[in-house]
Amino acid sequence: MTARELRPARLGPADMLKVGAVGLRTRPLRGFLSALGIAIGIAAMVGVVGISASSGAELDRELDKLGTNLLTAQPGTTLFGEDAELPAAAEGMVGRIDAVTASSAIGRVEGADVYRTGRIDEAETNGLATYAARTDLRATTGAELASGTWLNEATNGYPAVVLGSSAAERLGIGRASPEARVLVGGTRFTVIGVLEPAPLAPELDTAALVGWEAAEAELGFGGHPTRIYTRSPNDDVPAVRSALAATANPEAPDEVDVTLPSDALAAQQAADQAFTGLLLGLGAVALLVGGVGVANTMVVSVLERRSEIGLRRSLGATRRQIRDQFLAESLLLSAIGGLGGMLLGAAATGGYALYQGWPTVIPPWAWLGALAAPLVIGGLAGLYPAIRAARLSPTEALAAP
Structure with missing residues (x-):
């Protein structure tokens, strides 16, 4: 056999996502609870930013109508x-x-x-x-x-x-x-x-x-x-x-x-923004807790699937492929939670703004943050378990009970 024939098969991004999704499908409840932690953090952040921006837009609209002179x-x-x-x-x-x-x-x-x-x-x-x-x-x-x-x-x-x-x-x-x-x-x-x-x-x-x-x-x-x-x-x-x-x-x-009465309203808006910063901090804490939940899920997943890792290694999977598999699973889990949290936060913002009679405003950077933050959290949370899975030797993994 030639050296080319002995090379392990290369897995593309789509293949890696399919492999990563297997772990989520086989443990749906655990995956749901971990994604829920991410979703709560993202929903809190999007909701706080959206409600604050909607309130500011209403204040600006009110000032435009009443005048700042x-x-x-x-x-x-x-x-x-x-x-x-x-x-x-x-x-x-x-x-x-x-x-x-x-x-x-x-x-x-x-x-x-x-x-x-x-x-x-x-x-x-x-x-x-x-x-x-x-x-x-x-x-x-x-x-x-x-x-x-x-x-x-x-x-x-x-x-x-x-x-x-x-x-x-x-x-x-x-x-x-x-x-x-x-x-x-x-x-x-x-x-x-x-x-x-x-x-x-x-x-x-x-x-x-x-x-x-x-x-x-x-x-x-x-x-x-x-x-x-x-x-x-x-x-x-x-x-x-x-x-x-x-x-x-x-x-x-x-x-x-x-x-100048409008100065008082502007000061009130600044105070509201400071309070918004506090709430964003609480949302970030919730997101961090969700990330810890994802990390815990991935560590347990590695321990439970050692025999699977050993079998894949013995069939020719490389350390990189094992690492990428678990990293993809972590990213996919966080992305699902982030998407759910983004939709939940947007719904909360829209509902509250409608109730108050405000325009619904969610800044573009809030959308970008809601997409990027879960991926960063998922990548960091899944990195250690993925590396740990990749370091398992086939004999050690197959010998695990």
């Missing part, structure tokens, strides 16, 4: 640590800034607590506050109505109130109607509107908003604004921000706090 000015503290006060003319002065395209204001009405009925204990305020509101407030802040109507020139001087979303919930009022009434500072007001949650003006969520004139006539409001809202072109926001404090209170600009 809303600035607010409110009283800060004096040099002696006391609460400052904006001048009564502050709103008008701010509205005269060249780049300001819209402005509005609210004013806190002190002592005007809000109750559903007069039988509620005075201490049970539910954390609600009463504000005098301008009729153009909703247009400036981008707040939306859940039901009813907004304050207008006709209702500005009458006992009519618009409730924020949380305020309406705490008062047990589902929607605005002529029959829905609340006590504001001891005066009965008709609920003419209920707002949706206001992301850029969260202080409105727990507010009872009454007309500016009605607040002065019915509740003794002094006319000083406690928060001024402005809109300006995006390019002019930095300039308006730098001039807003000095314009709102020329005598004491240091006593005015100027904020």
Whole structure:
């Protein structure tokens, strides 16, 4: 026989996968449990990344709709640590800034607590506050109505109130109607509107908003604004921000706090991303545990199949072919778990996003990671058992019980 005829048969990748699949088919339960460990880790990672990305996409969509050009000015503290006060003319002065395209204001009405009925204990305020509101407030802040109507020139001087979303919930009022009434500072007001949650003006969520004139006539409001809202072109926001404090209170600009509400939302998103990093770490731990399970399965498989290894070696299989067989089995096991985990994570992301009304977003790198991570884990987990199987001599393997 020639040297060429004595060479062992070469096995291609497809042949190696078929050989590797034999071990999985003969031990389906053990293979399923090992693949499940990988699937849980991958599903956790894809789900966490997908839900975080979907939440970020919803925030971006919300900001695009509401705008990131809303600035607010409110009283800060004096040099002696006391609460400052904006001048009564502050709103008008701010509205005269060249780049300001819209402005509005609210004013806190002190002592005007809000109750559903007069039988509620005075201490049970539910954390609600009463504000005098301008009729153009909703247009400036981008707040939306859940039901009813907004304050207008006709209702500005009458006992009519618009409730924020949380305020309406705490008062047990589902929607605005002529029959829905609340006590504001001891005066009965008709609920003419209920707002949706206001992301850029969260202080409105727990507010009872009454007309500016009605607040002065019915509740003794002094006319000083406690928060001024402005809109300006995006390019002019930095300039308006730098001039807003000095314009709102020329005598004491240091006593005015100027904020960009969208910055708070961006900070919240950054905090969510940090939390996402923690969850990704937990997913990685789960994936590592799955890899240990695969390694354990492969080690046990080598011990149980020593006679098979010896028979294949005696029939001409090389050490490399034995090693590649067990390595292929480990990779195949991890790939099955990774594919299942990827589908499970995508389904979880889609279901949660649909429930929340968010767009479903899974970054491309998450898909690539879900494909690559199981193969890396499977390769590392199966490497030692594959090498151990390849080192068994035919006589030693066949002599095993």
